[in-house]
Amino acid sequence: MDPANAITAEGLVKIYKSRKSEVRALDGIDLEVKEGTVLGLLGPNGAGKTTTVRILATLLKPDAGRATVAGFDVVRQADQLRSVIGLSGQFAAVDENLTGRENLWMFGRLYQLKSPEAKRRADELLEQFDLVDAADRVVKTYSGGMRRRLDLGSALIGRPRLLFLDEPTTGLDPRSRLGMWDVIRGLVREGTTLLLTTQYLEEADELADTIAVVDHGVIIARGTADELKSEVGGERIEVVVRDRSAVTRAMELLSADAHGEVTLDEHTRKLTVPASGGGAGVLVQVVRDLDEAGIIIDDIGLRRPTLDDVFLALTGHAAELAASTAEGDVPKRPEEKVA
Amino acid sequence: MTATTARLATPAPIGGIRRALADGLVIAWRNLKRIPRIPELAIFAILQSIMFVLLFAFVFGGAIPIPGYPSSNAYREYLMPGIFAQTIIFAAATTAIGMCDDINKGIIDRFRSLPMARSAVLTGRTSSDVVYNAGILVVLMPSGLAVGWSVNNGLPSFLAGVGLLLLFAFAMSWIGVWLGLSVPTVEVAQQVSFTVIFPITFVSNAFVLTQTLPDWLQPIAEWNPTSTLTTSLRELWGNPSLPGGTSLASTEPILVTLVWIAVILAVFIPLGVRRYRSMSR
Numbered sequence: 122m123d124p125a126n127a128i129t130a131e132g133l134v135k136i137y138k139s140r141k142s143e144v145r146a147l148d149g150i151d152l153e154v155k156e157g158t159v160l161g162l163l164g165p166n167g168a169g170k171t172t173t174v175r176i177l178a179t180l181l182k183p184d185a186g187r188a189t190v191a192g193f194d195v196v197r198q199a200d201q202l203r204s205v206i207g208l209s210g211q212f213a214a215v216d217e218n219l220t221g222r223e224n225l226w227m228f229g230r231l232y233q234l235k236s237p238e239a240k241r242r243a244d245e246l247l248e249q250f251d252l253v254d255a256a257d258r259v260v261k262t263y264s265g266g267m268r269r270r271l272d273l274g275s276a277l278i279g280r281p282r283l284l285f286l287d288e289p290t291t292g293l294d295p296r297s298r299l300g301m302w303d304v305i306r307g308l309v310r311e312g313t314t315l316l317l318t319t320q321y322l323e324e325a326d327e328l329a330d331t332i333a334v335v336d337h338g339v340i341i342a343r344g345t346a347d348e349l350k351s352e353v354g355g356e357r358i359e360v361v362v363r364d365r366s367a368v369t370r371a372m373e374l375l376s377a378d379a380h381g382e383v384t385l386d387e388h389t390r391k392l393t394v395p396a397s398g399g400g401a402g403v404l405v406q407v408v409r410d411l412d413e414a415g416i417i418i419d420d421i422g423l424r425r426p427t428l429d430d431v432f433l434a435l436t437g438h439a440a441e442l443a444a445s446t447a448e449g450d451v452p453k454r455p456e457e458k459v460a
Numbered sequence: 461m462t463a464t465t466a467r468l469a470t471p472a473p474i475g476g477i478r479r480a481l482a483d484g485l486v487i488a489w490r491n492l493k494r495i496p497r498i499p500e501l502a503i504f505a506i507l508q509s510i511m512f513v514l515l516f517a518f519v520f521g522g523a524i525p526i527p528g529y530p531s532s533n534a535y536r537e538y539l540m541p542g543i544f545a546q547t548i549i550f551a552a553a554t555t556a557i558g559m560c561d562d563i564n565k566g567i568i569d570r571f572r573s574l575p576m577a578r579s580a581v582l583t584g585r586t587s588s589d590v591v592y593n594a595g596i597l598v599v600l601m602p603s604g605l606a607v608g609w610s611v612n613n614g615l616p617s618f619l620a621g622v623g624l625l626l627l628f629a630f631a632m633s634w635i636g637v638w639l640g641l642s643v644p645t646v647e648v649a650q651q652v653s654f655t656v657i658f659p660i661t662f663v664s665n666a667f668v669l670t671q672t673l674p675d676w677l678q679p680i681a682e683w684n685p686t687s688t689l690t691t692s693l694r695e696l697w698g699n700p701s702l703p704g705g706t707s708l709a710s711t712e713p714i715l716v717t718l719v720w721i722a723v724i725l726a727v728f729i730p731l732g733v734r735r736y737r738s739m740s741r
Contacts, residue, residue, distance in 0.1 A: 178573050204575035214566030216490065218497040223490075230486045231576040233479070259497055275570070 127283050127314040128154035128177060132186035135172050135338075146172045148338035149186070154316055154331075159309055161329025162318040163432075169338040170318035171211070174287050177316065178208045191283055204233070207276030210287025210318070214272070217260040221252050221271050224260060225278055232279035239278070246274040250304065266297030273304065284308065286317045290324060302327055322427065334435060341435050350426045353434040356400035358407060360392045361420040368392070371418075374410045379403050396423065480577035487571075487584025491558070492591060502592070505554065506599050509547045513539070513600075516667055517607045524668055529700045533608040538700045540609035541693035542666030544625055545686050547600060548593055549661055551629040553653030555589050555636025560649040563641070572739070582732055586633040593629040597622065612698030621696040624717060628689055631724040638728050641735040666690050669702055678705070685720040688713045 130152040137144045147169045154160040162170045175181040177190055179199040188195045193202035215224045222243055229239025247256045250270040260268060269289065276284060289305065290298040305328055309315055319325050325332045326346045333343040342349060358379060362371045372383045372392060381395040396403045400423045411418055495502055517536050526534040562568045562581075571581050611618045636653075643649045663677065664670070664686035670678050681687055682705045691713035694701035709716045 180569055180572055200575060203573060206573070208570070208573040211566075214570055216494070216567055217565070218494040219490065223493065227486055227490055228570070228574065231483055231571065231574045231580075233575055279575075 125156050126153050126189075127156045127158075128152055128160070128188070128190050128316060130173075130177065130186065130188035133173065133176055133183045133188060134185035135169075135176065135181065136184050145338050147176075147183070150335070150338070150340060152188075152333065152340075154314060156314055157312050158330045159315040159317060159328055161325035161332040162316065162335055163320070163322065163325045163329075163332050164318075164335035165320055168335040170320075170335055171287055172338075173335070174208075174210070174285050174316065174318055178206060178285050179203055204279065205282050207279065207281035207284045208287075209269075209273045209276035210285070210289060211291060215260055215268065215275055220257050220259055221247060221263070221267075221274075222256045224271060224275060228275045229278045234279065242278055246277060250274045264297075266293055266300060269293060269297070269301060270304065273301075277308070281313070283314045284316070286315065288318055288320065290319070290321070298324075322432065334432065336436050342431070349431045353426045353430050356396045356423055356425055358394050358396045358400070358404055359420070359422050359424055360407065360411070360418055362390045362392065363417040363419050365390060367416045370414060371411060371416050374414060374416075375407060378406045378410060390419075476577070480579050480583070483577040483580030484583040484587065486576075487580050488588035488591070491585060491588035495592060495595075501554075502596065505547075505550070506596055508550075509543060509596070509600050510603050512546065513543055513603060513607060516543070520667070526669075526700050527702065534700050536608040537610060538694070538702075539667065540604040540607075541621075541697065541699055542664075542686075542690045543604065544597065544600065544693060545628075545690045546661040546666055547596060548625050548629045548689075549632055549657055549686060550653075551589055551593050552632040552636035552639065553650065553657060554592065555585060555633040556640035556643070556649040556653055557636075557646050558589070559585060559637055559640025560643055560646050564645065568739075578737070579733070582637050582736060586630060586637060589633045589636070590626055590630050594622075594626055597625065609699070613696060617696045617698075621693045624689065624692055624696070624714065627721050628685070628717065631721045631728075634725060634728040634732055637732040638735055641732060641739070660684065661686050664690065665702075670705070671702075679707070682707055683709045683716075685717065685724075688717040688720060692717050 130150055133147050133150040133152075134145070135147040137146050150169065150173055152160070152173075162173060164170050172181065176183050177188055177195060179195055179202055182196055190202050191205045193199075193205070195202060216227070219227065225243035225246055226236075226239050229242050230236060232239075234242060247253050250273065252267060252271060252274070255263060255267060260271060263271065273286070273289065276286075286305070290301050293301060302324070305315070305317070309328075315328075317325070317328060329346070331343060331345055332349060333340045334349070335341070342352065344352070358375070360371060360375065362368050368385065368390060372385065375383045375392055375394045379394040379396050383392050383394045385392055404421070404423050408421065411421075516539050521535040521539065524535055526538050529538075568581065639652060640649055643652060663673075663681050664684045665681060666686050670681040670687065673681055688709050691701055691710065693699070695713065
């Protein structure tokens with residue numbers, strides 16, 4: 122195994138058995154996270170993100186496969202492993218009947234810091250996460266954003282080399298989410314290796330160096346955000362035509378200029394065509410030709426594919442809806458490994 | 461954000477027992493700290509016991525004569541040790557509910573991700589619950605005195621009785637740990653506790669004379685730990701005690717109670733620890 126890897130997982134399988142059925146929550150997950158980088162584990166609810174994190178953080182034993190975190194085996198060296206990781210997220214909570222300061226001190230002590238050091242570290246974190254005013258209030262009275270910051274602070278109390286954040290911004294309002302992103306970026310700048318799970322495509326795009334897309338317990342794609350986007354095709358041109366009668370003519374022009382297949386959204390009269398080659402040049406040509414043909418347009422633009430497009434292309438279902446439509450067979454692309 | 465690039469050295473593994481004790485104390489501290497923050501829990505636990513005192517002292521008491529003790533106060537003296545025993549047996553429910561709540565709130569997962577002693581969550585819980593129950597006794601005893609209970613054998617015997625009660629609370633707490641780890645929700649923990657604990661405390665001499673029970677039920681009531689604990693307290697405190705039977709449970713109640721405590725601990729500590737360990741599967 123590569124020593125520069127902070128996390129290595131090979132063929133992780135986890136099966137949840139109940140009386141009636143058997144669910145393969147993980148069906149062979151392979152992961153590699155280099156020291157000092159951020160991996161975003163992206164997928165819909167129930168894809169297996171949390172199960173993966175729980176295994177890597179020693180809370181769950183895999184049914185097959187193996188994994189090392191910071192060089193320690195997640196099953197055989199769980200105790201040593203726990204002293205170099207921090208865990209924060211939807212399932213690892215803080216105590217809402219203790220104050221922020223008490224929570225941090227307690228977790229510091231259990232991280233085996235001496236009491237004065239745990240106190241000092243708690244003060245530092247309260248400062249760092251803007252919780253000084255609320256430090257001596259019970260957590261019950263905190264807002265959602267404050268609670269998440271305390272939660273993250275609790276994970277950092279022992280200065281872990283490696284941090285697991287399970288859906289760090291789920292349920293936060295947009296402002297708190299941006300604040301949380303700033304905090305996370307700060308940690309990464311300081312060199313913390315980070316594994317982040319999220320169901321928000323934008324979040325993975327913002328924070329992660331590499332992204333692994335998880336669906337039904339397998340990784341269906343991985344790479345940087347840009348690599349994933351170019352996998353669905355490069356830039357595309359979108360045109361919204363004002364008159365329905367001009368749609369056919371516009372499609373012909375677009376097809377000729379961009380040398381690609383034009384798709385039409387009947388309802389919004391939006392035409393989309395991949396712009397292979399220089400997107401901007403093609404765009405200028407399209408504008409000229411449409412103008413010349415006297416076709417009035419409401420909107421035109423060059424658009425890079427979003428990760429939403431990536432998800433749709435990879436799984437055949439939209440990410441946000443996946444939880445409710447996850448049944449049935451889902452086309453799976455052969456796994457492509459991007460170094 | 462302050463720059464904190466300095467890394468602490470990986471903490472050296474601390475000696476098993478010392479770490480287990482220190483971590484257990486931290487967890488116990490946390491549990492005790494929570495009690496005044498959720499005062500309803502303690503208040504209702506005390507009110508429930510006081511309600512039993514009042515119900516039995518004033519409603520059922522008149523219908524339960526204590527042979528050989530003509531005084532109208534006799535039943536209340538007879539009753540109070542039973543109330544204390546019942547209160548302490550409910551410690552199992554307190555522990556189960558606390559444990560289950562911690563699991564559902566995710567705090568146990570946080571603990572399990574920390575480099576702390578595995579045993580500390582359980583030992584911290586059971587030891588803080590003993591302190592909690594001691595606190596409840598401190599409030600309950602004056603209300604017993606108020607309805608006519610008294611301690612007649614001097615301080616050492618009184619303290620011996622309290623010690624026996626708390627030891628029993630500790631044992632019950634381990635049943636609670638196992639239960640709390642085994643049920644899915646706090647509501648189920650509550651239901652199971654009450655369905656099991658009520659018959660255990662009632663098929664005993666805590667409130668009535670076992671001699672009045674059907675023949676087949678008498679030996680069960682006699683050997684019931686609630687009975688042996690209650691009889692021990694009555695004898696230690698000089699309250700009316702009419703164990704009735706001639707079995708060891710009636711003649712050596714303190715010894716039998718200690719054996720009960722040992723048996724409960726021997727069975728439920730391993731069961732609880734195993735449950736806790738298997739949470740990772």
